[in-house]
Amino acid sequence: MALKTIKASGGDYTSLSAWEATLAATLTSTELAECYNFALSDDVAISGSVTSATNYIRIYTPLAERHDGRSRAVSGTGFRISDSTGAGTIRHGANSHVRYEGLEIEQTGSSNTLQINNTLSSGSDIRVEKCLIHDTLTGTGYTISAIAANLNLTLRNNIVYGNQRSMDTRGATSALCENSTFWRHQAQLGLVSGTELSCKNTYSGHAGAASDDFWSGGSPTGNNNASSDTTATARFTSSVNSVAGSAVFTSVTAGSEDFSLKTGTNALVDAGATLGTVTDDLIGTTRPQGASYDIGAFERIVSSAPTGTFVASLDGVTMAASGQSINVGSFSATLAGVTLAASGLVGPPPSGTFSASLGNVVMAATGTINDVGAFATTLQGCTMLATGTVAPHATGTFAGTMGDIVMSATGYVGIPPTPHGLFQRLPKNPRHVQNLP
């Protein structure tokens, strides 16, 4: 398995194209391209390498580097590959085993954003998961064109939006679409398919005049889908019609899209079917959160209780080591390896607080030493952590504070100073030493 990084600076490559150029004509191991948080203005062709189920290509963004479910233009974060030349942002040749995960893929030119049009090998396996795929085009083109012969396509937890048609899978051998969200800002067709499509827990909607959210020239299979028009129930079982995007998503406004699920009553919440192949959502939230899976790429987080308090306390503890040592000895009281943890799950809503406090601690080393000795109080190896997760698009605060600490080492060692003590000033002339008492 060969892993290479794609970074704006300090990485193995600064573009996916350069990385792809180095792939062998026949892969002998899985090739991984790990993309980091930056905006890449390029298109890339994935073509000319023989892949297999064990030697495949995976292009992904690690969790800490990827989008938060919104485009980089809105959130300012995530890896985005964006093409304006019109060739197609990501274009497949005949590479049959490729996986994309956690990418933002954008097209601002005049072509498809994701294009899988060329004949693949039988038994192909193309996976697209947790990606944002969008464009700025208008017309009857497709954001995703996946019409290659022999194509077996799997889409999970993706958000696809723009002004043109969402996706065409006619010609593919199979297209499995689970827990994804499709949105058009204009009256254009949504998912265009024949019998190859199996669609579950997926929303397709649009603004403007009537236009099929799920259009098919055949009979796609699937269940628990939703549409802004009446095509969800016309094509699939256990589905929901007439779900307006503005009613269920945080924002469907062009340029500030946010397809997280609105709070309150929401037709997509708990309306999905349990899918063994989908265990979390677009940003890693475990599914399900409530009674059942939500429809779409986001799973709305549900608080475990409306309100609640969890308290772990260590109060009023006195540790004492005392006694008497006639000769050399030591007294020690130690409090080590103590962990104070406040953890759980809050909201949304309501808001909540996690706090772990260690306060009013007195560390004292006192006593009397009549010879050589030492007094020491030590506070070391302490870690103060404020970690957690703030729900998408909410605000929060993490703080680790150490304040009002007084550390002092004071005392008194030995016999009180006298004219005969250590602090007596000795005469400079050694001849006078003999006259001292």
Place this chain on the structure above:
Amino acid sequence: MAKILIRTVDGGNALRYMRGDAVIVRPDDHVWGRYESLEVWIAEGRDRAEWPDEFAVLELTGLNEVTARAYLEEISVIGAAVPEMFRRRKFGADIDALYALLPAAKKAIYANTRRITLSWGNAQVRAAFKAKA
């Protein structure tokens, strides 16, 4: 000035990049990755001998980025129902010809940088970029 990353080795089939193919074009201030630039590789303290040696960087003064992108054009299958790649690049750079244009001092630099700096105003430089047969 445009910087062009070019392949210095042939791919294993017609759909792969060939020696002299432009892979990407970047502006003058671009900093390459360690596998793209031998200079970066060495600057990071790595062994020169372990660099895969698959790329060179062309720095062509007088050539702007927009014009340089013309050398990224693909060749498509004629008459295909949907766009389909036939060759990665329509044009190729003759690396040997460009290298020959370097003065001796810059040839020595090339050995440890894989960087070729020339003027686009030089007709011989422009002639080194040719459409493939």
